[in-house]
Amino acid sequence: MTLTNDDDGEKPITTLKILIIGESGVGKSSLMLRFVDDTFDPEQAATIGVDFRVTSMLVDGNRVKLAIWDTAGQERFRTLTPSYYRGAQGVICVYDVTSRSSFEKLEHWFSEVDTYTTKGDAVKMVVANKIDMAGREVSREEGIKFAKRHRTLFIEASAKTKEGVQCAFEELIEKILQTPGLWENDRPAFRLGQNTARQDDGYCGC
Amino acid sequence: MDDSLPDHVDVVIVGTGLPEAILAAACSRSGLSVLHLDRNPFYGENWASFNLNTLDEWIGENKKELSETTVSESIKEKIQADESYISFGDNRQIFDLEKQWTEDSATEKVVKNKDGEETTSTYRAIIEKEWRRFSIDITPKILLSRGTMVQTLCDSEVSKYAEFKCVNRLLCFCDGDKKICRVPYNRSEIFETDQLSFVDKRRIMKFMQFCLEWSKNQDEMKDWKEFADKSFSEFLATVHNLEGSTQRFITDAIAILEPNPTTLTGLQAVCRFIDSVGVFGPSPFLYPLYGCGELPQCFCRLCAVFGGLYALHLQVDGIILKENKVVAVVAGGQRVNCDHIITSPRYAPKKFGTLSGELVDRAILVTDDTILKEEKEQISILSLASISPPQCAARLFEAGYESCLAPRGYYLSQLTGARRDDKNYLKEVEEKLYDSEDSPRVLMRLRFASAAGSFQYSEESPTNFAVLPPPNVKLDYSDVIISSRELFTKFWPDRDFLPRGLPTVE
Ligand SMILES: Nc1nc2c(ncn2[C@@H]2O[C@H](COP(=O)(O)OP(=O)(O)O)[C@@H](O)[C@H]2O)c(=O)[nH]1
Ligand SMILES: [Mg+2]
Numbered sequence A: 001m002t003l004t005n006d007d008d009g010e011k012p013i014t015t016l017k018i019l020i021i022g023e024s025g026v027g028k029s030s031l032m033l034r035f036v037d038d039t040f041d042p043e044q045a046a047t048i049g050v051d052f053r054v055t056s057m058l059v060d061g062n063r064v065k066l067a068i069w070d071t072a073g074q075e076r077f078r079t080l081t082p083s084y085y086r087g088a089q090g091v092i093c094v095y096d097v098t099s100r101s102s103f104e105k106l107e108h109w110f111s112e113v114d115t116y117t118t119k120g121d122a123v124k125m126v127v128a129n130k131i132d133m134a135g136r137e138v139s140r141e142e143g144i145k146f147a148k149r150h151r152t153l154f155i156e157a158s159a160k161t162k163e164g165v166q167c168a169f170e171e172l173i174e175k176i177l178q179t180p181g182l183w184e185n186d187r188p189a190f191r192l193g194q195n196t197a198r199q200d201d202g203y204c205g206c
Numbered sequence B: 001m002d003d004s005l006p007d008h009v010d011v012v013i014v015g016t017g018l019p020e021a022i023l024a025a026a027c028s029r030s031g032l033s034v035l036h037l038d039r040n041p042f043y044g045e046n047w048a049s050f051n052l053n054t055l056d057e058w059i060g061e062n063k064k065e066l067s068e069t070t071v072s073e074s075i076k077e078k079i080q081a082d083e084s085y086i087s088f089g090d091n092r093q094i095f096d097l098e099k100q101w102t103e104d105s106a107t108e109k110v111v112k113n114k115d116g117e118e119t120t121s122t123y124r125a126i127i128e129k130e131w132r133r134f135s136i137d138i139t140p141k142i143l144l145s146r147g148t149m150v151q152t153l154c155d156s157e158v159s160k161y162a163e164f165k166c167v168n169r170l171l172c173f174c175d176g177d178k179k180i181c182r183v184p185y186n187r188s189e190i191f192e193t194d195q196l197s198f199v200d201k202r203r204i205m206k207f208m209q210f211c212l213e214w215s216k217n218q219d220e221m222k223d224w225k226e227f228a229d230k231s232f233s234e235f236l237a238t239v240h241n242l243e244g245s246t247q248r249f250i251t252d253a254i255a256i257l258e259p260n261p262t263t264l265t266g267l268q269a270v271c272r273f274i275d276s277v278g279v280f281g282p283s284p285f286l287y288p289l290y291g292c293g294e295l296p297q298c299f300c301r302l303c304a305v306f307g308g309l310y311a312l313h314l315q316v317d318g319i320i321l322k323e324n325k326v327v328a329v330v331a332g333g334q335r336v337n338c339d340h341i342i343t344s345p346r347y348a349p350k351k352f353g354t355l356s357g358e359l360v361d362r363a364i365l366v367t368d369d370t371i372l373k374e375e376k377e378q379i380s381i382l383s384l385a386s387i388s389p390p391q392c393a394a395r396l397f398e399a400g401y402e403s404c405l406a407p408r409g410y411y412l413s414q415l416t417g418a419r420r421d422d423k424n425y426l427k428e429v430e431e432k433l434y435d436s437e438d439s440p441r442v443l444m445r446l447r448f449a450s451a452a453g454s455f456q457y458s459e460e461s462p463t464n465f466a467v468l469p470p471p472n473v474k475l476d477y478s479d480v481i482i483s484s485r486e487l488f489t490k491f492w493p494d495r496d497f498l499p500r501g502l503p504t505v506e
Helices: A028-037 A100-104 A106-116 A140-149 A165-178 B018-029 B052-063 B123-129 B148-156 B187-192 B198-220 B232-240 B244-254 B263-276 B294-305 B426-434 B478-491
Strands: A014-021 A052-059 A062-069 A090-096 A123-129 A153-156 B008-014 B034-037 B084-087 B094-101 B108-112 B118-122 B164-166 B169-174 B179-182 B285-288 B309-311 B316-322 B325-331 B334-343 B353-355 B359-367 B380-383 B395-400 B411-418 B442-451 B455-457 B465-467
Touching: A014 A028, A014 A106, A014 A165, A028 A052, A028 A062, A028 A090, A028 A123, A028 A165, A052 A165, A062 A165, A090 A100, A090 A106, A090 A165, A100 A106, A100 A140, A106 A123, A123 A140, A123 A165, A140 A153, A153 A165, B008 B018, B008 B325, B018 B034, B018 B148, B018 B294, B018 B334, B018 B478, B034 B294, B034 B325, B052 B094, B052 B442, B108 B123, B118 B123, B123 B442, B148 B478, B169 B244, B187 B198, B198 B232, B198 B244, B198 B263, B232 B244, B232 B263, B244 B263, B294 B309, B359 B426, B411 B426, B426 B442, B465 B478
Parallel strands: A014 A062, A014 A090, A090 A123, A123 A153, B008 B034, B008 B334, B034 B309, B169 B380, B334 B465
Antiparallel strands: A052 A062, B084 B316, B094 B442, B108 B118, B164 B285, B169 B179, B316 B325, B325 B334, B353 B455, B359 B411, B359 B442, B380 B395, B395 B411
């Protein structure tokens, strides 16, 4: 399998909706921006204006479009909307290795995923972020144990140094594509304002 | 993590129903800082959609006795000597709630389990197991393809947060109310239908042609002004020779946006309908995938993307006033200073006004089949105008698995109608529809009434405080956009309401 971010103009075989959730400040927006733009802004305060970003990947010669959704800050008081979860095929649950409480809150985020995701077999992944920092409060072993218990993927990463970031997304996408039925759409609908609008036969025929 | 609310914001919005969500998005989008609060643990208030479990929680909450609000010592400490305090209201919005599993739901049904073995299970057990698959609208409405809601969604780019489907069937009663039949949406469907005689097809087409011209230059057109304030039916019969069930196609279905119309409002309704035909398909009507409860959430997301702060399931205490202006809210035990407060009718202090008192009756049924079988699953609106008083604007909206509203094989049938003369006409209508031998089985039934009408401000209401309207009985969303925009431009005349072309959020 080959994975690249290069766009070769090929038509994507599917568009995947990927969510990034977890406590405020664990580095969700930073991980997304590192992956999509390969940038990191240490000054990044509250994440205003980050909505979702679209990118694409080449997996085994097939182009896969990714829509990666940020929480838009709505996680702060744990008020993500159910609509945020709809149709997601992959969920990245992030904690900060220097914050024990962010790790302990993962249970809450997992139960929210189970309640709201409409695809029962959506692929989950735990990302332990900020491994570049001193003052670790959660060991690698604890992270792995948690992921095992919930039967999910696990990876340690740093949005600052890039370590593990590309790998995390690649593993997640690979697993989604291997899950039969997860990425085919069985109930077609359309979005407004896109080229779906077609002028049909009206009353006037004009 | 910091759990504290900010000390100051420009606007506090209380209640996350659709009008409040639209206003929150508009404020945030134009650069105002927004704090958006709700006592409920969910978004959408009476504009929400629920699954079977959250529906039961909602029913429980709405059956509770309302308790008197008390002003605690800790709140008093937050009020300065020259300020006064008033508690937010907790005004009941939902009445006459009754939910029941019908006798039919205890019927046994043969189902295949995971290993393909046949077992029996009651309908109720089957449905309850699939509780997450339901999306039950408290306020079902549709979007007109070329209406103000679609326009606002597209301009604001909130449209990217939701997906839609066409309401592909418009139905009404024909053959002396004995039969339900499909109303043609466009020219070719009119010619194809076997519900109309050749002569009537010609008459309808001629009338449609008249409407198209009328929408362009009504002032110069003859033969309608003398009917403008008279009944639409009279106009159709006298001028266009449209009578009986052919006339009903027009009055009940094509003009469904304006029940009980005069000739003027009827023609306007027909024109709005025609204008939206053929935009996203033959149907002029759209419906959000997963139900109407998606819309408030989408607007809230836009608000959040532009920095709006959300806190749900929060104790929302009251308002601090100074010289008859609101200066702060108290919520979650904290004081947040602000320049404006906007609420849904639930939170309005009685001293500042009350709703005018109208009610909308609702009935929600889970059924095992559609009211009119076709090969493929359909999303339908059935006009109930011919079997209920026209002032009720009664109609039925039916959808199922394809719209993500119900498990495969089941349907949600949602009836809506204005209460008139203290009478719930929907009960009779429902019996008529579902009591015959071959009608679908009703498995669960929920009935309630929701507060409608307009908010009447008292003289004491501060000028920087406002209340947005509750859901009304109208089929489409245009009124919601109009009233939200009106309030926004009243408070912030120099700002644009959800303007086209967002600054790119890169
Ligand atoms: N040292 C370090 N800081 C990080 C890392 N990821 C994020 N941060 C910082 O942590 C803070 C919160 O990050 P942000 O992405 O806004 O978190 P979010 O609230 O989860 O979206 C910011 O100041 C980031 O610069 C990381 O991997 N290493
Ligand atoms: Mg963020």
